[in-house]
Amino acid sequence: MLRLEKRPQPSQAWTYATPLLAVILTMLAGGALFAFLGKDPLEAIRTIFWDPLFSEFAFYYRPQLLVKGAPLVLIAIGLSLGFRAGIWNIGAEGQYIMGAICGAGVALAFYPLEAWWIFPLMVVAGAFGGLIWAMIPAVLKVRFGTNEILVSLMLVYVAEQFLASMSLGLLKNPQGYGFPGSRNLQQYDSAHNADLIDGSGMHWGVVAALIAVIFAYILLKRHLLGFHIRLTGEAPRAARFAGVNPSRLILFCLGTSGALAGLAGLFEVAGPSGQITIDFNVGYGFTAIIVAFLGRLHPVGILMAGALMALTYIGGDIAQSKxxxxxxxxxxxxxxxxxxxxxxxxxxxxxxxxxxxxxx
Amino acid sequence: MEISSINPILLLASLIVAATPLLLAAIGELVVEKSGVLNLGVEGMMITGAICGFAISVNTGSPVLGLLAAAVGGATLSLLFAVLTQFALANQVASGLALTLFGLGLSALLGQGYQGVKPPAFPHVDLPILSKIPVLGPILFTQDFVVYLAFFLTLGTWAVLKYTRAGLILRAVGENHDAAHALGYKVVRIRVMAILFGGACAGLGGAYISLIRVPQWTEGMTAGIGWIALALVVFASWKPWRVLLGACLFGGVNVLQLNLQAAGVAIPVEYLAMSPYLITILVLVIMSADRSGAPASLGRSFHASN
Incomplete structure (x- = not known):
């Protein structure tokens, strides 16, 4: 039999190697799964990981990589701050929905006015929507010691119901022939989160995701607050003696992750998706949890993990149709x-x- | 339809049906948490149990075999969690989330081709004499046998935890794993067994939803019941009888909102559907002041070298 011996220090080499090892093991186990389903495992793996980047139709799929990766990275960056400090926001899906509803709500309130300030206002509203939704578990935890895992998760179901009510009621397109869903923001120039370079998939959400990565990196490496976050996660007792205010940290971590998830929702509804519908959310909030861990809660790691995860989404779609x-x-x-x-x-x-x- | 059209006896009888899956999953999780392990994967184990039970009972025509398969399915999935947290010493919160994500994917894959299929009917057991009691009879004593099983499981869990040596050891492991280890108890082995028990219970609870309560299979049909079961354990301050009480309360809220939806009350359907989740949050807030019942080692990994 084998036994485990604790290392005095976490191994540097394995820190970098384990995500790669996990991806390889997943490919092996996934291949076995696909073979079990009666598909050629090698072809399936190649379709998922290779075709979106290098096949003859890759010019169509590559922009998708940015479109799918941006929300994942944006949400995962926020989550990683909390996860590092042992603050578990697993309700990003709900915050994503609320950001989208608030942002789209602002746009629809001004329809059909065309003005330059509408999109910036939507961005603020989107971040605000996610922030408010994440503040519920944060305040309850600070004030009453309520478990933030359960509250944030419960709020996902509440947000989903709210989304249904909005797309059937208040935000419904008055010219939509009675179909559920809002007006399409892609046809409303002031609110449309269009590609910055046509056909590149590079919309404002991608820019925001890159900015978030940079800020998170600086925060964690160079800022006292980032140090406090890391300290609380690694040595909670030491953090208390060092005078870290746990309440402030909870509010900051949950608030930031909520605002970022809200932004992701806004950029999605104003761009690739275009409208508020009942099935607007597709699980980015939950997949982002995987992205955060796969990236080892490190901003640069999350960027790479987000790209890989986006690849499995796109490759999965191709494998599904082909x-x-x-x-x-x-x-x-x-x-x-x-x-x-x-x-x-x-x-x-x-x-x-x-x-x-x-x-x- | 008006509110007056809701029949209180039928309402209470369906309350029991709604409470049973919650009770099963929450009792399982209570035992797991009493051993000092926080398994957040209840939702994943429930949905896996739901599809395992459904598939087996459709294919064999036997609902009992289906329930058995659900318990085995839930326990198998929980074994993954046990390996991760007890042998690979992974973070319990992250592993529980992984279990839920994995379980949702697995059940969706297994459940292909079962949508719209009707499972074999589950026989009701009318207890002799007792079922003839007016009011109480139709509510409590004409249910299916899983309801009674869930009740006796609660009773058994309470008795074992309170009065037996095995229960004492389980609680000792949950309160202070280092001390329990020093006394020579196999901490990891005891915890793995508790996790398996929790998985089997969650699987049963899931199968109860897909085989009896609904009864049919749709993707993601547990819709957060596993998470409510987790909240229920906190609500109950880790006491089996209060889990029973809480399950009835939440079952009642759910049945009531469904009945109000059907009765066409002026409140929009979506806001009624939110209510079980909002009430869960409310209850969590009220109960979170009292953490006296929480096992002291809850959520901490154990390694003999520490």
Missing amino acids: MGLPSAAIQLFQGMLLFFLLAVDVLTNFRIKPAKKEVA
């Missing part, structure tokens, strides 16, 4: 990735040695 691979298989594949990641993480903190004979 090979008839069920979409649930891709969902399972993403879940597997998080599993393997957590499992191989043991190598970072422990050495594996053959067991000594047990005494007594």
Whole structure:
């Protein structure tokens, strides 16, 4: 049998190697899964990871990489701050929805006025929507000690119902022939989050995601608040002695992640998706949790993990239409990735040695 | 339809049906948490149990075999969690989330081709004499046997935790794993068994939804019940009887809002559908002041070298 021996320091090499190892293991296990479903595993893996980038239709898929990756990175950056400090916001999906509703609400309130300040105002409203939604678990935790995991998750279901009510009621398109869903913001120039360079997929959300990565990096490396976040996660007792104010940290981490998730929702509704509909949210808020861990809660890592995850979304779509691979298989594949990641993480903190004979 | 058209006896009878999956999942999770492990994957294990039970009972025609398969399915999934948290010493919160994401994907994959299929009907057990009691009879004693099973499981869990040596050891492991280890108890083995029990219970609870309560299969049909079960354990301050009370309360809220929807009250359907989640939050806020019942080692990893 084997036993684990704690390393005095987490291994630097394994810190970088474990995400790669997890991806490889997921590909192997995923290949086995696809083979079990009666598909050629090699072709499936190639379709998911290779075709979106290098096949003959890649010019069509590459912009999608930015479109799908931006919300994931934006949300995951926010989540990673909290996760580092042991503050678990798992309701980003709800904050994403509320950001989209608030942002779109502002745009629709001014329709059909054309003015330069409408889009900036929407951005503020989107961030505000996500912020308010995340502040509910934050304030409840600070004031009453309520578990933020459960509250933020419950609020996802509340937000989903609110989304349904909005797309059937207040925000419904009056010229939509009674169909649920709002006006399409892509046809409203002042509110449209269009590609900055035509056909590149590079919209304002991508810019925001890159800015978020840079700010998060500076915050964690160079700023006292970032140090406090890391300290609280790694040594909570030491953090208390160092005078870290836990309430402020909770409000900051949940608030930031909520605002970023709200922004992601806004950029999505004003751009790629275009309108508020009942099924507007597609699970970015939950996938971002995987992205945050796959990126080892490090801003640059998250950027790469977001790109990889976006790849599985696009490749999954291709595999679905070309090979008839069920979409649930891709969902399972993403879940597997998080599993393997957590499992191989043991190598970072422990050495594996053959067991000594047990005494007594 | 008006509010007066809601039949209180039928309402209370369906309250029991709505409370049972919650009770099953929450009792399982209570045992897990009593052993000092926080498994946030209840939702994933429930939905996996729901599809395992559904598929097996459709294919074999036997609802009992289906329930058995659901318990095995839930326990198998929880074994993954046990390996991650007890042997690879992964973070319990992250592993629980992984379990839920994985379970949702797995169930969607397994459930292809089962949408719109009707499962074999589940027999009701009318208890002799008791079912003839007016009012109480139709509410409590004409249910299916899983309802009774859930009740006796609660009773059993309470008795084992309170009066037996096994229960004492389980609680000791949850309160202070280092001390329990020093006394020679196998902390990891006990926790793995608790996790498996929790998985089996969650699986049963899921199958109850897909086989009896709804009964049909749709993707993501547990719709947060697993998370409400987690909240229920906090609500109950880790006491089995209060889990029963809480399950009835939440079952009642859910049934009431469904009945109000059907009765066509002036409140929009979406706002009624929000209510179970909002009430969960409210209850969490009220109960979170009292953390006296929480096991002291809850959520902490155990490694003999520490």
